[in-house]
Amino acid sequence: MNDAPHAPTPLEAEIRRRIEAAGPMPVSEYMALCLSHPQHGYYVTRDPLGARGDFITAPEVSQMFGELIGIWMSAVWKQMGSPARVRVIELGPGRGTLMKDAMRAAQVVPAFRAAVAIDLVEISPVLREQQKQTLAPTKIETHWYASIRDVPDGPAIIIANEFFDAIPISQAVRTEDGWHERCVGIGEDGRFAFVLAPEPMKHIGVLLPQAAREAPVDSIVEWRADNTAIDLGRRVAQDSAALVIDYGHSQTDFGDTLQAVGKHAYADPLREPGEVDLTAHVDFEPLTRAIELMGARGYGPITQSRLLRGLGIETRAMTLKAKATRAQAADVDLALARLVGIGRTGMGDLFKAAAYVAPTLPPPPAFEP
Ligand SMILES: C[S@@+](CC[C@H](N)C(=O)[O-])C[C@H]1O[C@@H](n2cnc3c(N)ncnc32)[C@H](O)[C@@H]1O
Numbered sequence: 462m463n464d465a466p467h468a469p470t471p472l473e474a475e476i477r478r479r480i481e482a483a484g485p486m487p488v489s490e491y492m493a494l495c496l497s498h499p500q501h502g503y504y505v506t507r508d509p510l511g512a513r514g515d516f517i518t519a520p521e522v523s524q525m526f527g528e529l530i531g532i533w534m535s536a537v538w539k540q541m542g543s544p545a546r547v548r549v550i551e552l553g554p555g556r557g558t559l560m561k562d563a564m565r566a567a568q569v570v571p572a573f574r575a576a577v578a579i580d581l582v583e584i585s586p587v588l589r590e591q592q593k594q595t596l597a598p599t600k601i602e603t604h605w606y607a608s609i610r611d612v613p614d615g616p617a618i619i620i621a622n623e624f625f626d627a628i629p630i631s632q633a634v635r636t637e638d639g640w641h642e643r644c645v646g647i648g649e650d651g652r653f654a655f656v657l658a659p660e661p662m663k664h665i666g667v668l669l670p671q672a673a674r675e676a677p678v679d680s681i682v683e684w685r686a687d688n689t690a691i692d693l694g695r696r697v698a699q700d701s702a703a704l705v706i707d708y709g710h711s712q713t714d715f716g717d718t719l720q721a722v723g724k725h726a727y728a729d730p731l732r733e734p735g736e737v738d739l740t741a742h743v744d745f746e747p748l749t750r751a752i753e754l755m756g757a758r759g760y761g762p763i764t765q766s767r768l769l770r771g772l773g774i775e776t777r778a779m780t781l782k783a784k785a786t787r788a789q790a791a792d793v794d795l796a797l798a799r800l801v802g803i804g805r806t807g808m809g810d811l812f813k814a815a816a817y818v819a820p821t822l823p824p825p826p827a828f829e830p
Pocket of ligand 1: 496497504510518519520521552553554555556559582583584585588607621622623624627628
């Protein structure tokens with residue numbers, strides 16, 4: 462972590478003004494400003510993905526990831542009764558790489574490919590432009606929206622890879638007199654610091670399972686107050702299906718998972734706001750609860766390794782290697798190890814996948830019992 466002095470970022474000055482005027486701000490407000498402030502937000506001002514950016518995601522690791530999701534989508538479309546028009550909606554599509562690879566793979570089911578219109582939910586103007594360029598060769602009708610709520614109704618297959626981890630979290634800390642919301646204020650050294658709201662939260666009990674209410678002092682609990690899961694669940698319950706892939710845990714747990722990453726290294730979440738990526742683990746338990754409450758049926762979460770192996774990543778890797786040079790074949794092996802590998806260097810078990818479908822549909826591929 463780099464702790465060297467630096468000139469304040471424009472967003473840092475703005476957040477400081479807000480704290481001085483109104484007092485410490487909840488972590489959720491701080492994270493929302495850092496990521497999506499209309500002028501200085503991290504995602505608004507840059508394309509952060511790839512080797513020269515701040516982090517790399519599974520579709521950027523290998524074409525195999527998007528291709529297998531394209532195959533998954535075409536199989537789910539058949540399970541839906543092969544509707545003549547289907548919306549393929551992606552939440553937070555990054556550079557559009559997953560969608561490009563998915564649509565190329567979907568050519569093996571021409572009727573599905575012909576039925577697709579693409580809807581992208583994206584806040585970043587920089588990434589929207591990048592997505593436009595990436596997807597132009599597909600010649601598929603594509604529209605952009607700021608929220609899933611704005612996408613017109615109709616049968617849809619919804620994909621969200623590393624989207625929910627960028628949705629702001631709220632945090633609360635257990636003290637002797639109850640749970641206090643965790644906020645960002647100004648510490649004695651003049652820098653941003655985590656502080657607790659003075660009054661305990663009154664209604665936190667409804668957010669927490671019974672066991673959590675007896676958590677030891679200093680425990681931290683996190684939740685997302687965002688409505689995307691509700692909107693997604695409402696839509697899926699009608700006539701649609703969704704695949705959510707993200708890093709996180711299957712069951713609610715305690716702990717501070719807010720993390721900052723810049724230039725492929727961990728950073729301090731309170732330093733250089735707007736210049737580093739902020740994310741937090743996705744808790745699949747409340748995500749699934751919210752989606753199922755709207756009438757959709759949830760499957761998983763399963764590990765990313767199980768998802769990709771279930772969809773045939775090893776066979777796909779062998780096919781790619783059969784036509785590759787020795788160096789290219791080594792790259793395929795490296796990518797495979799990264800996507801399904803377990804432990805510190807692999808994404809295979811940290812990343813989880815959950816599928817949500819209308820109650821009339823069978824379990825989707827890779828999620829069969
Ligand atoms: C970590 S990137 C993942 C990109 C892509 N899915 C991938 O796997 O490469 C997060 C994406 O979500 C977008 N995003 C973040 N917050 C958003 C929000 N509140 N609404 C819509 N898009 C958002 C970002 O601009 C970016 O495209």
